[in-house]
Structure formats: C-alpha cells, structure tokens
Amino acid sequence: MTVTRLVDQDRPALSFTVDGLEIVGKQGDTLLTAMLAGGLTYVRTSEFGDGGRAGFCWMGACQDCWVLVEGSGIRRACTTLAKPGMKVIRR
Amino acid sequence: MKTVVVVGAGPAGIRAVEQLVRSGLRPIWIDEAPDGGGRVTQRPPAGFTRDAAALYGADAGRAKRLHATLDAMKPRTDWRPDTLVWNIRPETRTLQTLTGGSEQGEVSYDALILCTGAVDRVVPFPGWTMPGVTTLGGAQVALKSQGVGIGVSPVLIGSGPLLILTALQYIKAGAKPALVLDTTHFLQKFWETSGLLWNTPTFLRGVMMDFRLRLSGVQYVEDATPIAIEGDSAVTAVRWRDTGWKEHVTPCDAVALGWGLKPESQLADLAGVPFDYDTKQQNWVPRRDSAGRTAVPGLFLAGDGAGIGGAEVAELAGARAALALLADNHLPSDAALTVHLDTRLRTEARFRAALDRAFPYPAKLAAKMADEVSVCRCEVISAGELRAAAAADAPEMNRAKAFSRVGMGRCQGRLCGPPAAEVLADALGVKVDQVGRLRGQPPVKPIPVQ
Numbered sequence: 258m259t260v261t262r263l264v265d266q267d268r269p270a271l272s273f274t275v276d277g278l279e280i281v282g283k284q285g286d287t288l289l290t291a292m293l294a295g296g297l298t299y300v301r302t303s304e305f306g307d308g309g310r311a312g313f314c315w316m317g318a319c320q321d322c323w324v325l326v327e328g329s330g331i332r333r334a335c336t337t338l339a340k341p342g343m344k345v346i347r348r
Numbered sequence: 349m350k351t352v353v354v355v356g357a358g359p360a361g362i363r364a365v366e367q368l369v370r371s372g373l374r375p376i377w378i379d380e381a382p383d384g385g386g387r388v389t390q391r392p393p394a395g396f397t398r399d400a401a402a403l404y405g406a407d408a409g410r411a412k413r414l415h416a417t418l419d420a421m422k423p424r425t426d427w428r429p430d431t432l433v434w435n436i437r438p439e440t441r442t443l444q445t446l447t448g449g450s451e452q453g454e455v456s457y458d459a460l461i462l463c464t465g466a467v468d469r470v471v472p473f474p475g476w477t478m479p480g481v482t483t484l485g486g487a488q489v490a491l492k493s494q495g496v497g498i499g500v501s502p503v504l505i506g507s508g509p510l511l512i513l514t515a516l517q518y519i520k521a522g523a524k525p526a527l528v529l530d531t532t533h534f535l536q537k538f539w540e541t542s543g544l545l546w547n548t549p550t551f552l553r554g555v556m557m558d559f560r561l562r563l564s565g566v567q568y569v570e571d572a573t574p575i576a577i578e579g580d581s582a583v584t585a586v587r588w589r590d591t592g593w594k595e596h597v598t599p600c601d602a603v604a605l606g607w608g609l610k611p612e613s614q615l616a617d618l619a620g621v622p623f624d625y626d627t628k629q630q631n632w633v634p635r636r637d638s639a640g641r642t643a644v645p646g647l648f649l650a651g652d653g654a655g656i657g658g659a660e661v662a663e664l665a666g667a668r669a670a671l672a673l674l675a676d677n678h679l680p681s682d683a684a685l686t687v688h689l690d691t692r693l694r695t696e697a698r699f700r701a702a703l704d705r706a707f708p709y710p711a712k713l714a715a716k717m718a719d720e721v722s723v724c725r726c727e728v729i730s731a732g733e734l735r736a737a738a739a740a741d742a743p744e745m746n747r748a749k750a751f752s753r754v755g756m757g758r759c760q761g762r763l764c765g766p767p768a769a770e771v772l773a774d775a776l777g778v779k780v781d782q783v784g785r786l787r788g789q790p791p792v793k794p795i796p797v798q
Contacts, residue, residue, distance in 0.1 A: 265495035311479030315486035
C-alpha cells in the first residue's frame with residue numbers, strides 16, 4: 258500500500274498513536290488516510306487468517322477498516338477524523 | 349402533515365428537502381456524514397483549500413449549486429448529521445438511529461423520503477482483499493476528500509464512466525495509472541452511441557474524457573480480462589489477458605476496481621418495499637413509481653438508492669419525490685416543476701438504459717471466478733464453498749448464505765451480493781434473478797452493543 262499525499266496537503270500536522278507507535282498526520286485526515294500515508298501497511302487483521310486489510314470502499318460501506326479508538330470504541334477508520342493524541346489500536 | 353423525515357443529504361436528499369422547505373415544512377434531515385453532500389459532490393473536511401473547479405471538474409457548477417442549497421437548508425430543517433439510520437419499523441413509522449457512533453435514538457415520521465445512495469459494484473478476483481486494493485469510488489474519495497492517491501502508479505479496472513473519470517483525475521494529480529483496464533469491448537460502447545444522445549451534453553463530455561485518456565499516454569486496454577492481483581502483503585502487479593487471450597503482467601503499487609454501482613437500498617428492504625430485478629441495470633431495485641412512491645404507506649424513494657441513475661438524475665428524482673409527497677398530502681407544491689421533472693426523468697431514463705447497455709456488469713467473469721477466490725471478503729468464503737452450498741441444495745441466496753455464510757459478515761452482503769448471485773446462478777444453471785437477493789437485516793450497518 259502506498260497511499261501518497263498528492264494535492265491539498267498544506268495543513269497543520271497532528272500526531273496520534275497506533276499500537277503505541279507515533280503517527281504524524283494532518284488536520285483533516287481520516288484515520289485511514291493518516292495511518293496509510295503515515296507508513297502503516299494495514300489497519301486491521303482479518304479474523305480468518307488471510308492477512309492484513311487496509312479498507313476497501315473508503316466510504317463507510319465495506320466495514321473493512323475497523324480500528325479500536327481508546328475512549329470511543331470500534332470506529333471505521335475511513336469515516337473518523339484523526340485527532341491529536343488519539344490512541345488507536347489495530348485488531 | 350406532522351413529521352416529514354428525509355434520510356440522506358446527497359444530491360437527491362438536498363433537492364427533496366429544498367421542495368419540502370419551499371412548501372413551508374421543516375423536515376427532520378438525517379445524514380450519516382458530518383457535513384452531508386453525498387459522494388459525487390462530497391466536500392473535504394475543514395482545512396482543505398482546493399476550489400470547486402479543482403475538486404469537481406466539469407461538475408463544479410452543479411456541485412456549487414448543490415452545496416449552496418445544502419448550507420441554506422440546514423438551518424431551515426431539524427438537521428441531524430453524523431447519524432446512521434440502522435433500522436426502520438414501518439408498522440409504527442419509526443426509525444432507529446445512532447448518532448456520533450454511540451448515542452441511540454428513535455425518530456417517528458408521518459412521511460419519509462429515503463435517499464440512501466449507492467456503492468461500487470465489484471467482481472472479486474485473486475488478490476482483491478489485499479491492502480492497496482480499493483473500489484473505483486474509494487480511489488476517487490481518497491483523492492477528492494483527502495488529497496491522497498491510493499498509489500502513485502495504480503492499475504484501474506472496470507467499466508463505465510467512473511473508470512475513465514478516475515483515470516483522468518489521477519493523471520491530473522500526478523499519479524499516472526500504470527494501466528486502465530476496461531472489460532468492455534469498444535464496439536459495445538460504440539453501438540449504444542445513438543441512445544446516449546438522450547443526454548447529449550453528458551455524452552459529449554464522456555467522449556471528450558475518453559479522447560483525453562487515449563491521448564494521455566496511459567496504457568488503456570479494452571475487452572481485457574483481469575486474472576489476478578499479485579503481491580504478498582502489498583500489491584506489486586496485475587496479471588491480465590488481452591482481447592487476443594495473451595497474458596500480461598503490469599507492475600503497479602495499487603489497484604482500484606468497479607463496474608458501475610449498486611443501490612444502498614437496505615432501509616427500503618426493511619420497510620417492506622418489494623424489489624424487482626432490473627435486467628438492464630443488472631441490479632435488484634426497490635419498486636416505486638416514476639415519482640418515487642412505494643407500496644409502503646408514507647414512504648418515498650429517490651436517488652441511486654432507488655435504482656442507479658447518477659447524481660444528475662438524483663437531483664431531479666429527489667425534487668420529484670418531495671413534490672409527490674406534498675401533493676399526496678394536499679400541501680402546496682410546484683405543479684409546473686412537477687411536469688418539467690417528469691419530462692426530464694423520462695429522457696434521462698432512456699440515456700441511462702443506453703449507458704447500462706454500453707457498460708454491462710461482467711456477469712460471466714463473476715460467475716466463472718476460480719473456486720479459491722474469496723467471494724465474501726468479510727467472512728473469507730470462497731467461490732468453491734458457495735458452489736458446494738449450491739450442490740447441497742441451496743436454490744437461492746438466503747439459503748446459500750445460511751449454508752456457506754456468504755453475506756453474513758460485517759458488510760452484510762453489500763459487496764459480495766451481486767457476484768455471489770452470479771456464482772450461485774451459474775452453479776445451479778439458472779438465470780441470476782432466479783436465485784433472488786440477500787434479504788436486509790437490521791442493523792443495516794454494525795452498531796455497538798450496550
């Protein structure tokens with residue numbers, strides 16, 4: 258996965274953690290964008306042993322980008338904006 | 349008329365609300381997104397600076413007008429963003445909602461317009477669940493609402509206007525596709541040219557886009573077949589076959605795929621609206637009249653959730669459904685506009701029929717997918733397991749679901765429904781409409797359990 262920042266990226270940086278690892282994203286990033294553009298190769302692991310998943314539809318339909326956000330439970334990474342200090346856990 | 353509710357704030361929902369407000373009503377307006385706007389005309393979150401021309405290209409004017417209406421209508425309605433309608437109880441005319449991902453609620457209605465949109469229709473093939481593979485719509489959302497590409501050298505696979513549009517948008521953003529693979533033969537599209545003249549401006553725009561892609565230097569193949577997405581934990585290449593049956597491998601760093609759209613019609617289903625198989629569109633669509641009325645009292649449907657017509661038609665249909673609601677309840681409505689919309693919708697339906705013929709869903713590609721392909725990405729159920737269910741006496745989709753778990757996962761068959769039906773029908777030797785469709789189940793999307 259090489260999600261790459263292409264246009265409209267002049268926005269303030271923000272940082273949060275995923276599995277304890279610091280990820281630097283930008284204000285207005287969804288968790289999916291920030292995680293994948295921030296160097297992670299997947300956002301969840303399939304329960305059925307066929308590897309990592311990194312979302313698919315990017316519009317809240319496929320439910321294949323669920324992450325655990327500390328304090329707010331399971332969220333879709335594609336429809337949740339990244340916020341400074343968020344603690345995200347991949348499952 | 350006490351309470352009117354509109355679900356959805358895309359092109360159909362915006363135009364529906366506009367007519368209701370014009371008539372003096374203050375509807376409850378619910379949208380799952382925080383800002384509304386739908387998909388085609390989705391706005392990026394705060395902080396992004398591209399203007400409408402950069403975001404929406406040739407659709408900029410229409411997008412700006414829609415956004416102006418969206419923003420003007422919000423304070424004139426009971427606007428409830430970030431709210432998922434996850435169930436509908438037609439007998440008590442109640443919606444069950446979830447706001448902000450945690451707050452449960454109930455909304456009663458006397459009349460309801462559902463404008464629930466659509467999602468990409470896909471064909472699974474080996475490697476499609478790997479990170480780096482998205483829908484065509486997803487690839488577009490990434491660029492439009494986040495300014496990111498799914499890769500810098502993606503392969504785009506599918507058919508239809510969205511394929512070409514996405515390719516041009518990626519070229520413009522500096523991520524030149526490694527390959528654009530269209531499963532439709534050029535002549536298939538060419539023969540439908542006359543029917544596409546029912547919307548000449550849109551047709552000409554499509555032709556211009558097609559030329560621009562052909563002149564861009566990007567490899568663009570037609571009548572080709574995707575075989576597999578290669579890579580271990582990340583996409584490295586796409587293997588495909590050309591029209592002469594010769595195999596090729598194109599290195600890439602991401603893949604987007606999509607063959608038209610499928611209605612997000614789960615709420616209409618839960619409300620008890622009967623569905624029909626539309627053979628042109630190759631979709632199950634909720635039954636409604638040309639104004640959006642259904643057999644369920646008080647329930648109207650508009651936009652792509654009521655059958656795929658595209659954003660332009662969704663605007664017309666949204667307004668039309670609202671006018672029908674107003675007329676049926678003896679409230680003031682614009683009679684001249686009603687006549688105008690009926691004429692426009694009839695013409696657009698002819699255009700859409702030609703478009704559907706020009707860019708068919710590759711049913712055979714889905715039906716013949718290899719046994720080992722995960723047809724259901726949520727539960728990782730292979731086509732072979734589905735075929736085994738067919739052999740074990742599953743004559744229709746819901747039985748096949750019970751036997752195999754296809755469609756039982758987190759997306760509830762949104763993605764695997766159409767291709768799984770093709771696999772099952774092929775295995776049973778019947779037409780695809782004879783295996784039916786996956787019935788909707790509440791909640792229409794996963795919600796937290798208290």
